[in-house]
Amino acid sequence: MAGKEVPLWARERSKGQEVAQSVGGFILGLAVATVYGLLGLLVQGHSPWTCLVGTLSLAIFLGLGMGFSRSVRISVLLLLPQAFSRQGRTLLLIAAFGLVMQGPCANIIRNFSRASDSVACGAELALNQSAEVLQRARQPLISALKKIKALAGKAKEVADRIRKFFRSIMDGVKHVVRALRNVWYWLLHIGDVCNSELGSPYGKCAKIFDDAKDRCMKAVPQFYHLCYILMPFKLLLCGLATVTQLFCVIPRYLQPFLRTTIGTPVIQLINRVRKEFEFNVTSSHHFKVNLNSSRSLSQVAFDLREAVNLRLHPIRETLALLGHTTPLLLIFLYIQALFYRYYYLTQDNFDNIYITNRFMRMDARRIQAGLPSVLPLSLRECTRYIRPGSLYLSRMERMHYTLATFTLIRHLLLVLLLVVLDYAIFWLLDLARYWLQGEIVTRNPVLVSVTVQGTGYVGQIYRDLVSVFDILQKGNITILSRRCLLRTSEPNYKSYILIGLMYGLCFFVTLFGSYVGRMSRVICASYYPSREQERISFLYNNLLTRRSNLAISLVGAVRRRAADQGHANILLVLAAKWPRLIPLINLLGIHQTYCLGCGRPQNEHEMQDFVPCSTPGCRGLFCRTCFRLLNNTCSVCAAPLTPQGDLDLELDSSDDEHPRLWLASAKTLSKEKQKRLKKKLKTVLGKDRFRKLSLLSNLDRTCSSSNGTGSSCNKQQENEDGVSGDQAEDKKENEDEPKSFPQPTSTQSPVHITISPFPPLPQK
Template identity: 55%
Template sequence: RSAGGFVLGIALASLYGALVLLAQGHNVWYCLVTTASLGAGLGLGMAFSAKVRVTVLLSLPHIFTKEGKMLLLLLALGMAVQGPCTNILQNFSRAAESLSCGAELALNQTAERLQRAREPLLTVLAKIKDIAQKAKVVGDHVRKFFRSIMDSVSHVARALRNVWLWLANVGKVCNQELGTPYRRCLRLFSEAKDNCERAVPFLFFLCYIIITFKPLCGLANCAWVPAPLHTARPLVIPAALRAALDRVRREFEFNISAVHHFDISLNASKSLGEVALDIMEGVRLRLEPTRRVLGLFTHISFFAILYMYIQALRYRYRYLRDDTFDNVYITRRFVELDLRRAEQGKPTVLPLSGWESGRYIPPAAPWLSQQERRRYGLQLVGVLRHVLLGLSIVLADYSLFWLLDLIRHQLQGEIIARAPAVMGVSVNGTGYISEIFRDLVSAFDTLQQGNVSVLSQRCLLQPAEPDYSTYLSMGILYGICLFIAIFGSHVARLRRVVCAAYYPRREQVR
């Protein structure tokens, strides 16, 4: 039983909880559950089990090995993706929103300018339409007047024609009803003869004297009777009068056409802001799988501890069973044993040869063994490469924020463009035309009075400030990785010290 082991286990679990909660920003309940589980396992295990104590103590130096360094680098990369990279995308989104807001503002003001530019023309068209309506009313009245005159003249002409036809055909009617003068003359002589025979039947032969006068009736066919109505012509021909009135009527028929072509298309299925947001959403969706995969590295802290524990068990297992495993150190007990053999006159190992001194070293020697030197350069270059990558991400994040914040600072004001001088035009006079010109001039006054917002606070850029605590955590992790690359080999030698302290007999055998 060990109270110190229990305290150390609780301290390590608390350190893990602080790292997960403060550095990685995980959920409080996740931190609470994992920290409590880890604290219970480490505290009770180190308090009541020597095997757990030695394994945990072996896990601590194992952090400074190549595997621990890679886990820390992955953790730093995950923090870079969750922090600076996310902030970069957010700043790009805000910049796109600000630009789209400015573009929409410019588009709306352009549409307003176009509408104001159309107002004078629309006013003129309205006046022309008013004139046309009034002229149409006058023309309609004149056409109705002449139509009435033409209808009246046509009615009188029809009446005169009917009278004229009646006068022209009255003789024919009389001849049809009473007979012609020749036949009436013959009928009169015939009736006179018949009356004479009835009057003096005994002298009927005298009545035939009347028949001798019948040839005189032929004079009725040759007689000329003046007929002024038959030869007279009307003073004015109705068709000519109708044609003249129709020509006058057509003088009041007119068309007023005003052709106005002013086409501009400002319609779109989506606004500029929606287009910009769709583009940024597409970029975010494409980067989302990569961001999620890299974001998983922020959740491997618990599994990293488990991996370190397994590596410690593996080291302990090989230490207890393999005499050549990590056995390159000239310890103090080895030197005492070599001196004792020298006093006894037996063969000794020390001093080492040049090749052996590069392979076997004292545990506290500041120089590295041949195997450690072989790994030293590669690890240092790998760490520097990751540090350069993380530093580039941090610089990109902060540079973008600094640039956008500088733009925001410079564009804090509001600029409104107004007309430098307003021109006034007055129209004097009375009459309809003067009213038209006055309305036209007032429309141009409206055009001059418009303002244009060059810079508006509604579209002011608000960049997202970087999370400096993430920068600090990444710096600490990269600093630890650099320390591991430089001094990790020296710290890793403590694993042998721990095993030697807990297994002195095995150390003597090795």
């Protein structure tokens, strides 16, 4: 472009610059991965293997991606501004709150768990001590029973000895009794024996004579009267046999007398002596304890611990999940960067509220062309549209800033409450631990002593019983023991410092997030200059449409004569008036092309009045007025708009810039167009001049590819540069002050500039 240098973003990058850029991206990716690994290892306390795997994976992706991929490089560069956005600030607050959950909240849960364990231990200890107290209360009875059992054992030994003594006596008595019984049995059975042996003497005698008479009568039946001669002898002899019958009759009369007088008293005496040495020792005790409870104390302690663990399980799972928020944060920020890049390339109204230097140059160009301008902005527009480096915030930025401030204050109050609660719980439990760290032992305040005098066996028994109660009085019972002492968890004060730093970072992001977030547009504009120029044209026409009346804008759009008054599409006009229609416009995919020089919209009836850039891939489109003001030079890629644009114009003898520029741009054309262009240049310039300009064009390309480091390139630039030092300084001042509108220049005045071959257009 005449009178101006090639923009920095439009210059061709050498191989060395590309290699340096790739190496720098590779090193930056490794540095980011290293910082991520150190953050997870030192701050979040992850395992070394987890940090190693995550760091290596991230290093491979970031290192290779930023080193060799342009899209990955721009996405990673957009991560920092996205971290200062509303979503990034929210994720930072989540990460900071995750530290709060892992620090104070986890410590609160830990103290509650230890308190519940202490209570459960106390319940079990109370159960054991209650059993011990009951055992000691039963001890006197048990000891008395033992003594009674010992006494019974001693008595049994004495009884056994007495039993042996009386058994000997009883054996002797039994021997005498057995002898008497034998005599008794003899006397008792002597009659029977006598009768069985002797029978009845008279009866036997009479039977003999009767049998003799019967045999006689059978022998001499004729003389049976002779057989009665034996009868007198029967009476005489059998009468004498009655004298021996007295020996069998006397024992029968002696038996009742002996049974009544001797047998019964002797038996009664023996039984009475036996009863005197028979005794029974019986001991009865009753011990009954009733506990009015459905569960034992051990079950209650176990249920208490299980209930506490069940309630704390979701919180512990949440704490474990919040410990891995850093990868999610990076992934979400990377996705946000991709979305920002996508919306920047597809939606014209996305984050398009900045009055940049290009916007001001477009306004100055419109003033040169005699078209309506939008600068200076109105008071209402100043609240919506701002300069990128301005300290003032737009209306939406102020709203987001206010909401973010209130959100941060709410989070700070919640975190402060949790920190105070953590320390308060620790302080209370530690105070309880301090006052309960001793042991409480119960002792009997009054000792009662009982003295038993006597040296007998019974006195010894009573002394043993009394000694048992003395042991019960002198025994001590431990009510509170150190075994169940509460062991509190002290807060980690380093985590407090880390939480403070995280919320300090959140405060910094809240305070300067709006300013740092503007860097996203700067990064995208540096990588996509043609897209930035289209967005500026859209913004310019949007401002023009907003300033005009709605009815006039609609009528002008219908008549297709509103090119200088804003949008030429009815829906775009309505969307400019009512921003709520913007999603509908994006959904319908309505897009309008504009002149990248002045922002003039292109309609169907003016297709021939717009000149596109001849460079392949360049999206430059200019109206006839800007084509004339730009001297046939594309402001996007610094290449000629059309090689045939000004071939019919008169060329000054010293005007070598345009032909050299055309020759440089001819390399991107087809072979047929190159031949046609060179043929016309030979006709207009002549063979010698054409050959000279061709050599200079090749030299320009060589110098550009070698980054201009050769001495011949420097010498050639010094000889051919027609701009003095003062003019360069003026040119620099003009670029630094875009508000000073350039004056229209005459196309006939010769201007000498060094035109290097245009660089390749950065790809999307």
